[in-house]
Each structure stands twice: as structure tokens, then as C-alpha cells.
Amino acid sequence: MTLFRTFYSVLILQAVLTLVMVHAQDDQSGFISIDCGIAEGSTYTDDKTGINYVSDAGFIDSGKNQEILSAYKFNTLDFQLKTLRSFPENTRNCYTLKPKQGKGNRYLIRARFMYGNYDFKSLTPEFDLYLGNDKWSRVSVGSSTIDNEIIHLTSSNYIYVCLVNIGLGNPFISALELRLLDNTMYADGLRSLNLFLRKNYGASEIVRYADDKYDRKWNPVANISGLTDVQTSSPVSLGSSTKEKVPSKVMSTAIKTTNTSFDFVSSWKSTNETDEFFIYVHFAEIETLKINETRQFNIYINDVYRDGPLSPLDHTTSTYFFRANNATSYELAVSSTRNSTLPAIINAMEIYNPIRLQQQQTEDQDATTMWSIKSTYGLKRNWQGDPCVPRDSVWDGINCSNNVADNLRIISMNLSFSGLSGEIAPALANLTMIQSLDLSNNNLTGSVPKFLASLDSLKILKLEGNNFTGPLPAELLEKAKKGLLLSIEDSGDQDGDACHTGSCNNDTRKKVVIAVTTSTIFVLLAIFTVLWIIKRRKTQDPSKREDFIGPTNPRFTYSEVKKITDNFSNVIGKGGFGTVFSGLIGDTRAAVKMLSESSAQGYKEFQAEVSLLMSVHHKNITSLVGYCDEGSHKGIIYEYMANGNLRTHLFDGSRNVLSWKKRLQIGYDAAQGLEYMHHGCTPPIVHRDVKCSNILLNENLQAKLADFGLSKAFTNGDATHVSTIIAGTPGYLDPEYYIKNRLTEKSDVYSFGIVLLELITGRPAISTDISVIHWVKSMVEKGSVENIIDPRLQGGFEFNTAWKVVELAVTCADRSSVKRPTMKDVVMELKNCLDGAKPNNLNQNMSLSFESMEGPNLR
Numbered sequence: 027m028t029l030f031r032t033f034y035s036v037l038i039l040q041a042v043l044t045l046v047m048v049h050a051q052d053d054q055s056g057f058i059s060i061d062c063g064i065a066e067g068s069t070y071t072d073d074k075t076g077i078n079y080v081s082d083a084g085f086i087d088s089g090k091n092q093e094i095l096s097a098y099k100f101n102t103l104d105f106q107l108k109t110l111r112s113f114p115e116n117t118r119n120c121y122t123l124k125p126k127q128g129k130g131n132r133y134l135i136r137a138r139f140m141y142g143n144y145d146f147k148s149l150t151p152e153f154d155l156y157l158g159n160d161k162w163s164r165v166s167v168g169s170s171t172i173d174n175e176i177i178h179l180t181s182s183n184y185i186y187v188c189l190v191n192i193g194l195g196n197p198f199i200s201a202l203e204l205r206l207l208d209n210t211m212y213a214d215g216l217r218s219l220n221l222f223l224r225k226n227y228g229a230s231e232i233v234r235y236a237d238d239k240y241d242r243k244w245n246p247v248a249n250i251s252g253l254t255d256v257q258t259s260s261p262v263s264l265g266s267s268t269k270e271k272v273p274s275k276v277m278s279t280a281i282k283t284t285n286t287s288f289d290f291v292s293s294w295k296s297t298n299e300t301d302e303f304f305i306y307v308h309f310a311e312i313e314t315l316k317i318n319e320t321r322q323f324n325i326y327i328n329d330v331y332r333d334g335p336l337s338p339l340d341h342t343t344s345t346y347f348f349r350a351n352n353a354t355s356y357e358l359a360v361s362s363t364r365n366s367t368l369p370a371i372i373n374a375m376e377i378y379n380p381i382r383l384q385q386q387q388t389e390d391q392d393a394t395t396m397w398s399i400k401s402t403y404g405l406k407r408n409w410q411g412d413p414c415v416p417r418d419s420v421w422d423g424i425n426c427s428n429n430v431a432d433n434l435r436i437i438s439m440n441l442s443f444s445g446l447s448g449e450i451a452p453a454l455a456n457l458t459m460i461q462s463l464d465l466s467n468n469n470l471t472g473s474v475p476k477f478l479a480s481l482d483s484l485k486i487l488k489l490e491g492n493n494f495t496g497p498l499p500a501e502l503l504e505k506a507k508k509g510l511l512l513s514i515e516d517s518g519d520q521d522g523d524a525c526h527t528g529s530c531n532n533d534t535r536k537k538v539v540i541a542v543t544t545s546t547i548f549v550l551l552a553i554f555t556v557l558w559i560i561k562r563r564k565t566q567d568p569s570k571r572e573d574f575i576g577p578t579n580p581r582f583t584y585s586e587v588k589k590i591t592d593n594f595s596n597v598i599g600k601g602g603f604g605t606v607f608s609g610l611i612g613d614t615r616a617a618v619k620m621l622s623e624s625s626a627q628g629y630k631e632f633q634a635e636v637s638l639l640m641s642v643h644h645k646n647i648t649s650l651v652g653y654c655d656e657g658s659h660k661g662i663i664y665e666y667m668a669n670g671n672l673r674t675h676l677f678d679g680s681r682n683v684l685s686w687k688k689r690l691q692i693g694y695d696a697a698q699g700l701e702y703m704h705h706g707c708t709p710p711i712v713h714r715d716v717k718c719s720n721i722l723l724n725e726n727l728q729a730k731l732a733d734f735g736l737s738k739a740f741t742n743g744d745a746t747h748v749s750t751i752i753a754g755t756p757g758y759l760d761p762e763y764y765i766k767n768r769l770t771e772k773s774d775v776y777s778f779g780i781v782l783l784e785l786i787t788g789r790p791a792i793s794t795d796i797s798v799i800h801w802v803k804s805m806v807e808k809g810s811v812e813n814i815i816d817p818r819l820q821g822g823f824e825f826n827t828a829w830k831v832v833e834l835a836v837t838c839a840d841r842s843s844v845k846r847p848t849m850k851d852v853v854m855e856l857k858n859c860l861d862g863a864k865p866n867n868l869n870q871n872m873s874l875s876f877e878s879m880e881g882p883n884l885r
Contacts, residue, residue: 054078056206057241058123062199063091063109072105075235079106082202085121087410089113092198094142104201107140107171112198113189118156118419119197120188120411122397123204128183129390130765132209134240137187138201139165139172151195156188159415160383163220165189165197173243175221177212177378181764182433183390186411205241209765210269212304212378219304219378223294226374228255228279237275244276244374252288256280256371258312260341268345270306276374277310277343283369286362290370293357294377301379302351302796305358308374309338309346321368326359335363338371349804351796382792384756388414388426389433391456396421396436398453403446427459428622438462442488450475459483466513467491474498474514479505489514580640580652584659591618598670608666616651617667621660631735632660638734642707646699648722648732667730669723672781676718677790686815686823687860688727689785690831694856695729696721700778701849703731704771711739712769716777717758717791718784738769757791757798762843772843778852779838786831788816799839802832827859834859 059079061070066083089111099108113119125133135157141150150167155174163174178185185204189197212219226233226244235241248255262277283290296303311321324334327350338344350356360370387393396413399405407422414426414434425438436457442464449472450465457463461483470492476499478487484505490513498514506512588594590609599606604622608615621632632655639650639662651663669675672692675684684692696716703711713720714736722732736754754760760776763769780791783798791798805814811828812821834855840846847855 053239056125056127058125058202058204060085060121060202061106061109062111062201063093065091070105074104075241077235077241079201082111082121085123085202086111086119088116088119088408092144094140094144095146098140098142103140104138104171106201107138108142110140110142110144110198110200112144112196113191114196116408117191118188118411118416120186121199121202122410123185123187123202124183125185125204125206127206129180130767132177132179132207132211132213133185134175134177134203134205134207134242135185135187136173136175136201136203136205136243137165137199138203139167139174139198140200141167141169141198144198145196149195151197152192153194153197154190154192156186156190157218157383158182158186158188158412159386162381162383173221175243177207177219177221178383179209179218179765181385182387182393184387184393184412188411203241207240208269208271211240211271212306213269217380217382220381222303222377222379224374224376225292226276226279227281227372228257229276233273233275238273240271244273247281248279250281253281253283253290256282256312258341260312262310262312262341262343265339265342265344268308268343270308270345270376272308272343272345272374277308278312280310280312280371280373282371283362286366286369288369289362290360290372291357292375293355295355296353299352299354300796302349303356304378304380305348305350306376306378307346307348307358307360307372308343308376309336309371310343310373311338311340311371312373313368313371315340315368319367320365321371322363322366323360323370324363326357326361328353328357329359335365343373349800382756382797386415387412387433389435391458392434392436395453395456396424399441399451402451402453403444403448405444407444425462435459437483440464441468442466442491444468446470448472450478452477454478455480457481462486464488465492469493471495474502476501478502484510486511487513491515580650582652582654582661582663584654584656587618587620587654587659587661587663590616590663594620609663611651611663615666615668617664619662619664620654632662634737635662635734638711638737638739642703642711644699644702644706646695646728646730647702648730664732665724667722667732668725669727671719671732672721672723672729672785673718675723676784676788683816683818684727684785686819686828690827690856690860692721692723692727692729693782693785693831694853694860696731696781697778697849697853697856699729699731700774701853703737704774704849707739709739710771711737712771713737713774713777714769715754715758716774716781717755718781721781755791760843761841770843771849772846775838775846775849775852776840776843778849779835779840779846782831782835782838786816786828786835787814788818799836802836806832806836830855830859 054077057077059077060082061068061079062082064081066081068081069078071078090113092110092112094108094110125131137155150169152164152166155162155165157176157178162176165172165174187202189199191197224242224244225247227247229244229246230248231246233244238244256279258278260278262274264271281290305327307325315321320337322335322337325332325336325346325348327348332348333346336344336346358375360372362368362370388396393413396409400409409421411419413421413424413436420426423440423444424436426434427437437459438461439457446465446468447470450470452475454463455477458481460481462485463478464486466488468491470489472494473496474489474494478484479499479501487510494514502510502512582590590611591607592609594605594607596608597605598608598617604620606617606619609618610616636650636653639648643649648667649665651665653663654661675682700713700716703713713731713734715733716731720731720733721729723729754763754777758777758780760773762776763773780798783789783802784791787798787802789798789801802814811825811832814832815823815828834847834852838846838852
């Protein structure tokens with residue numbers, strides 16, 4: 027009896043453990059699985075995969091539910107492909123996904139399409155697929171299933187998948203799937219990976235979830251003439267070189283050639299010679315080898331040796347990664363060596379096209395607010411996708427900032443005559459950059475909340491035509507006295523002191539504007555006006571004032587700036603901030619940068635830059651002459667830099683080729699400016715936007731850092747890093763800062779490394795979607811510095827110094843911040859290179875370390 031109870035207990039324990047294992051395997055917490063076109067509120071569990079699918083009704087507001095024709099509903103067709111949502115209206119229709127794991131994570135996103143002649147037209151459409159503001163792919167639907175899949179590192183909590191009509195038929199979608207990946211998988215900085223193919227050799231059926239916990243689709247390849255299928259029933263473990271976590275079921279099958287005289291060859295074509303391919307090849311030995319048997323092979327791409335000799339590990343996965351480009355057709359060959367007694371084998375392969383998505387989007391805080399407002403008031407407007415991008419699809423009633431460096435912010439919103447009811451939504455308090463808010467002519471009730479007074483940028487607030495009760499908050503009235511244009515009316519239902527006696531006209535239903543209205547304020551204004559006129563009469567003409575240049579009197583009036591610039595007649599530059607003009611102060615030339623009046627974020631940068639330049643002085647930092655801050659007119663006056671910015675001398679068709687020594691000198695100058703900011707200022711300052719166009723050159727080609735609107739000073743509590751909104755320019759942006767949102771001085775070091783590479787190569791940070799750092803690394807593999815240095819120099823450089831500078835630049839641009847040098851180290855090394863001296867031994871973190879790179883050493 028005791029033995030029976032023990033046996034019974036063991037059975038129960040085994041059952042519990044089995045349930046726990048099943049539960050662990052069935053973790054779909056990182057999944058969003060949408061069956062497009064099924065009835066709102068519908069859910070089901072797919073019989074094939076065990077994945078839980080939901081209706082798309084909660085993710086999009088537009089479109090029509092459709093079914094494919096019964097003739098196309100064959101038994102093997104996935105259930106979610108039998109319905110679809112079509113979009114006969116609107117040019118752009120967007121699904122909004124908000125994975126609970128949020129931004130900074132890597133996701134697999136898969137959009138699926140099955141036409142099935144749902145519209146009885148027998149005309150398959152063609153349309154574009156977007157991720158937010160970035161084009162993902164052109165969808166050309168045929169008679170069979172089409173899957174578009176991308177691995178995407180998102181910088182926002184929101185992912186917008188948009189279908190765009192290009193005039194070749196109505197867009198539609200059958201299923202939309204999102205899967206959370208491990209961040210170490212398929213890691214390549216800021217680029218997304220568009221799936222080109224994924225093959226499972228020797229298999230007879232598709233492998234998906236739950237065999238692959240990330241639900242990748244491994245397509246079977248078997249029964250190929252001249253090749254032999256191989257299988258094992260034993261599990262295949264992951265090797266140390268495999269970050270991609272290929273499932274055991276995929277690796278338990280393979281194909282091999284019939285003998286060692288034949289190569290395994292996989293070929294594919296590219297539509298564009300500039301396309302780049304990322305190739306992941308997965309190997310495992312799944313046969314039992316005899317003592318005298320060996321399997322050994324080399325890998326070639328387009329007949330060029332890439333790796334080997336390799337021998338796959340016994341029931342253990344090894345992954346090899348390669349890049350390939352600059353061709354229209356490719357062949358990957360696995361070729362047995364002379365020492366091999368067994369033919370070549372391959373288990374699986376993945377190929378991706380890397381694409382760089384700019385990910386310009388609305389700041390998450392503002393986007394969350396807009397979705398909350400839409401939900402709170404049940405608004406039926408065509409509000410979908412990102413509120414601020416693309417520019418021609420901004421949400422109705424919304425205006426956004428136009429700064430390209432940061433995420434976009436909402437600066438005005440008009441919800442008048444929108445049928446709003448209830449109280450003013452508390453979420454509005456999060457629109458911290460809003461300048462104009464119009465809630466007039468709705469059915470809003472309750473009291474006017476005082477949080478509206480805490481919106482520092484708010485200049486116009488329209489509340490008339492509602493049914494508010496109670497007095498206006500004293501804080502809001504005080505803000506109105508300081509310039510807020512506040513319009514409201516006494517409806518007769520408010521308390522008697524709703525407008526605070528003396529501040530509002532109490533005639534029923536009579537609109538009033540609360541601003542600076544009392545007679546006392548008018549008297550004060552008159553006094554200030556008289557005093558200002560007297561002061562102006564005492565002021566000399568700006569062209570004759572000797573004290574303009576200097577820290578004692580840096581403020582200029584707008585009329586003075588107009589005289590300096592000859593009424594803004596000579597434009598010398600334009601940017602996201604505004605326009606730059608040249609001018610004269612006496613006989614001294616100056617540069618005047620005027621803030622665009624529509625740039626809300628620009629005013630914040632204007633304040634930051636003026637504050638920094640008034641306190642920071644260095645020979646390699648552009649000097650502040652003065653500034654203008656008069657009403658809507660904001661401008662900064664700098665010393666004039668006769669040779670413009672560095673970019674115009676390296677790219678943009680420049681005919682003047684900078685010599686090798688001058689390039690090193692420019693790099694050295696800029697490095698000294700950064701070193702001063704990092705190590706000579708208290709607290710330290712991070713520039714945040716180091717790039718060629720922000721390095722200016724004077725008449726002697728001396729380099730000086732400029733444009734400090736994004737700069738960030740570390741407070742005492744920040745110590746090693748500070749968390750801040752991601753800012754910078756694609757191509758120069760530190761990938762570690764982008765992913766972890768942790769700003770350090772090493773973020774500037776990365777950007778400077780890219781600038782140094784541009785100086786060395788004459789190539790821009792990003793060209794034809796290839797970054798200069800990846801291009802240089804690929805050239806380092808070939809071991810020839812001559813092919814890295816700008817060909818316009820025609821060999822006019824010193825060989826050993828060139829290697830030193832290349833090594834320094836690549837180390838600065840290392841993906842890991844701890845491996846980058848400090849700017850003190852950089853200055854020292856560049857000084858040695860200029861002097862032709864032997865470089866100092868930097869710390870061990872300075873050594874070159876290219877992950878997943880093979881080939882000759884640097885020297």
C-alpha cells in the first residue's frame with residue numbers, strides 16, 4: 027500500500043512538472059497576434075501553433091472586413107489567412123501596436139497577405155507598407171500567401187504599421203504578428219533587418235511556435251536532386267557562437283552533398299547592386315562519425331573565401347555571420363576540404379537586408395496623451411498612426427514642432443465644435459510644449475482645472491462655449507495677466523465669482539478675453555514705454571558701438587540685428603533651427619542665426635545655447651558675440667567663420683581637397699574643444715550632436731565646435747550618466763545611448779569617431795544606407811589602408827600614421843562605451859599623429875575588436 031502511494035505521488039509530481047514545462051513553453055507575453063477581418067471581440071487559439079489570436083478591431087478604426095473566396099480556402103491554409111481587412115478609403119491606414127515591454131526592445135514584426143479574390147476582381151493589388159514614417163517594403167501580392175517580416179529595434183512605445191495606397195489597387199492585410207526577441211539576437215546597431223529568406227534544410231514541414239519560442243517561420247527545403255536529407259532524434263544544443271537561438275527542431279535536420287567532390291551551393295539575386303545582405307549560416311553535426319571520419323569545409327561567397335576550414339560540432343549549433351554587397355547575383359558555397367572524408371553539410375540559413383529607418387515620430391508622452399484624449403471623449407475623427415508624421419498626415423486639428431533632431435512635440439490643438447462632454451481631461455497636462463489649445467464650443471462641464479496654468483509654453487487658451495462652473499483658478503488668472511490670451515464667457519450657470527470680480531465682464535453669454543486688462547497695468551505699460559524710448563535715444567547706432575562685442579553687453583534688440591544684417595539680406599545657411607545671415611558690427615563680420623518662429627523646440631535650444639556660450643570660452647569653441655530675445659524674434663550672433671562648416675569641404679561636391687595634415691589638424695582642433703567640454707568644465711558638458719556640419723572653420727581653417735542647442739550639462743547627481751530624451755543625428759548617434767537612453771561623455775566620443783572616419787575616408791556617415799563605420803570595418807578585413815583613405819588625396823598621406831588614425835577612429839566608434847577612449851586620450855593620440863611621434867600606449871580598452879569579423883589583422 028505504501029509503495030502504491032509513493033508511486034501515485036510520483037505520478038502527480040510528474041504531471042505537475044509537465045504542466046509547469048508546458049506553461050513555460052506557452053509563454054506568449056511578448057506576442058501580439060492579430061487576425062485581420064474577424065468580428066470585433068473575437069478570439070481563438072490556432073490549432074496548428076497554439077497561438078492566441080484576437081480581432082484587429084481594437085488596433086485600427088478604418089477598413090472593411092472581408093473573406094477570401096471558398097475556392098482558395100484549401101485545407102492547409104492557415105486559419106488567419108481566410109479573412110482580411112481591406113482599405114478602399116483613405117490613402118494611409120495604420121495599425122497601432124503598443125507592446126507592454128515598450129521601447130528599446132527588438133521585435134519581429136510580420137505582416138501576412140492572402141488575396142483569394144475577395145473582391146471578385148481577379149486583380150491582385152500593389153501597395154506600400156510603412157513602419158511609422160519609414161517605408162518598410164513594397165507589397166506585390168500574387169495568387170499565393172505573401173509574408174513581409176522585419177526585425178526592428180524600436181525607440182518608441184508605439185509601433186505604427188501603415189498600408190499606403192499607391193494607385194495600384196486597394197491595400198489589404200490578412201494577419202499582423204509581433205514577437206519580442208532577445209536583444210542580443212540579430213544585433214546591428216540602429217538598423218532594422220528585412221527578411222530575405224529563412225530556410226530549414228532537410229525538413230518536410232514549416233517550423234514555428236512552439237518549437238521556436240520566438241515564432242520565426244522556418245521554411246522547409248528537402249528532396250533536392252544530388253543532395254541527401256539527414257535527421258537526428260537527439261536534441262541539438264546551442265553553441266557559444268549562436269546568439270540567434272536557433273531551435274533544436276530546426277537544427278535536427280540537414281542536407282549534405284553526395285560526396286566530397288560536390289559543393290553545396292545556394293544562390294539568389296538582388297534587384298539593386300547597392301543592396302546589402304546579412305547572412306547567418308547555422309551548422310551542427312547530427313550524424314555519428316566514426317573514429318577515422320572527418321567533416322571539414324570552407325565557405326565561399328561569389329568564389330571569394332570567407333571562412334574555414336570548419337568542422338561542425340556534435341549536436342551543437344554553430345552560427346557564422348557574413349556581409350555581402352556590390353553585386354546583383356550571389357552564390358554561397360560550402361565546399362569540402364581535401365582533408366575531409368565526409369561531404370559538406372548545412373542545417374539552416376537566414377538572409378536579411380539591413381535598412382536604416384529614421385524613426386522620426388511624436389514624443390511618446392504626447393502620443394500617449396493624444397490616444398488618451400481620443401479614448402476619453404470617444405472622438406470619431408480620422409486619428410490613426412503617429413499624430414505628427416508624416417507631415418501630410420498629421421492628425422486633424424494638430425500642429426507639431428518641426429525640429430528634426432528630437433522627437434516631434436505637439437504645439438497646438440484645436441478641438442472646437444468636437445462634441446466633447448464631461449470635464450477637461452487631466453491627460454492634457456502632459457502636453458508640456460503646447461502653445462495654443464482650443465476647447466471652445468463643446469459641452470464641457472465642471473471647473474476649469476488649475477493644471478492648465480502649469481503649461482509653461484501655453485500662450486492661447488480658448489474655453490468659451492462650454493458649461494463650466496466655479497471660479498477660474500487664481501493661477502490661471504495670474505498667468506493671463508502675464509500674457510496668456512485666455513478666452514471664456516460667463517454662461518450664467520457659473521458661480522458669481524467665476525471670473526473673479528474685476529477681471530471679467532459678467533454680462534450673460536458675453537465673450538471676454540482675459541489678458542492684461544486693468545487700468546493699473548496700462549499705466550505701468552505707459553511708464554515702461556517712456557523709459558524704453560529714453561533709453562533707446564541714449565543708445566548709439568549698433569554699427570558704431572564698441573562695447574557690443576564682449577560679455578558685458580551681449581543683448582541686442584531686433585532693430586539692431588536688422589541693421590547688422592542689412593535687413594537679413596545675405597543668407598549663408600539654413601537648418602532646423604532657422605536661417606543664418608552674415609552681418610557687420612562696425613568693421614567686424616559676424617554670423618547671425620535667427621530662430622524660425624514656428625519652431626517650438628528651437629526656442630528651448632536657443633535658451634540652452636545662449637546660456638552655454640555665455641559661460642564657456644575656448645579657442646576651439648565658437649565664440650558668442652550676442653543674442654536677441656525680443657518677442658517672437660530670437661537670434662544668436664557668433665563670430666564669423668569664413669570657411670563655413672567642415673561638411674562642405676568633405677562632401678557636397680567640394681573642389682577644394684583638404685590635405686592629409688590639414689585633416690588631422692581639424693580633427694585635433696575639434697577634439698580639443700570636446701576635451702574642454704568634458705574635462706575642463708564644471709559640471710562636464712556633453713555636446714550631443716557632434717557632426718561635420720557642426721564643426722566650423724575660420725579663415726585659417728582652424729576648427730571650432732558649434733551648435734550647442736542639444737548640449738547637456740551633468741549635475742553633481744548625474745555622476746556617470748544621465749537619462750534623457752534621445753537626441754542627435756542618425757549616423758553619428760551612439761547606439762548604446764540610443765538603446766539604453768543613458769547619455770555619457772562617451773556618446774560624444776562615438777560621434778567624434780564617425781567625424782574622424784569622415785575626415786579619413788571622404789565618405790559621409792551614411793551613404794546609400796551603408797554607414798561609414800561598417801564600410802571601414804569591411805575594408806579593414808582586406809588589410810589595405812590605401813582603400814580606406816580618401817582617394818582624392820592620391821596617396822598623399824603617411825602610411826603608419828594613417829593606420830594609427832584609422833585604429834583610433836574605429837575604437838572611438840566602438841559599440842561598447844567602455845571600450846572607447848576618453849577625449850583626453852583622443853587629443854593625445856591625434857597630437858602624436860600630427861607630430862609623427864610613436865603613439866602612447868592607451869589602456870587595454872583601446873585595442874581594436876571587431877565582433878564577428880574574420881580576415882587579416884590591421885597590419
